[in-house]
Amino acid sequence: MTRGNQSVDEPGDSVAAAAAAVQAGDLVVYPTETVYGLGADALNADAVERAFDAKGRDRSEPLSLGVQSVAAAREHVHADDHTMAFMRAFLPGPVTVLCERADHVPDVLVAGGDTVGVRVPAHDLALDLYAAAGTPVTATSANRSGEPSVRHPDDLDPEFLDAVSSVLDGGRTDGAESTVVDPTTGEIVREGALAGAIEAWLDAH
Template structure:
């Protein structure tokens, strides 16, 4: 059994998997399991009022969990897969705990092969929060992943620059990170 198959098995049993992305290590759990999501909050010591983003493998999976309004698709096609998280109106299928009660969900399509293979094999969204205790440094190496988990997929040293978070409803940058200047330039054309 390869590491991706082992990771899928962990996710199917509401476990936590640390996985590499093109930015930092993420903490993955089944995004449709209340029990798994609760474990993510506990592992990170993160306040329940704070939303948690999810990762999907393609545009079709993104549309299954979020409403893509006119004008948003061009931005998504330009920046995803990649180091950008888009905030979109959540569909009813998304657990409210992930939205922090906002009705909005942050979504990534990572451009890291291992992350994409994991999500594709699991065939459902997983959580996409950094694999660290809330408020501490974003993990760039496996040794910096300070959260409890059942499995860690070692992807070596990562860039360490978190994704840029863009609210596509308000058309504004929420957090500057990787490719922030390109994102800003694109937003000014919308």
């Protein structure tokens, strides 16, 4: 099938093809344990701008970045011991952890703020993509803003796909939203998967 200007094979692209697209500054769609994500090189401001455009997302609403491990996250954020303990307890998993960003994380990703959401999905294809791309990858849902999240590639909007170079097909995903947490303040910003366990951990620490 043809997607955008690129011809791809059914049923989906390879991790290598998707990683090459990310490295080239293009957009990809990939599965996580929650919903399908829209991926771009999170350290490439132009690529991040393309992700915002594809979603029709307001630039005041930051995007998260996905990395392959908690150790990899430390290369891009400043996290105290408490935050690191939280991350080791819940990642990989359906949790977005708010951390102080490092200076090289572009302003556009975080809407000019000081914090960035970190995702380490509990999904092998997502982690393989991050590792092969060799860079943090945006972790935002693969849909136009305001539209429902996507749990299967067949449900992707055709117009949305016009902006995408590669799709990793991991079958149907769980669909539950990640829980967004700021361990520094102990605040659960958005309740989703594992919210009860997270609240118990925060109360205990």
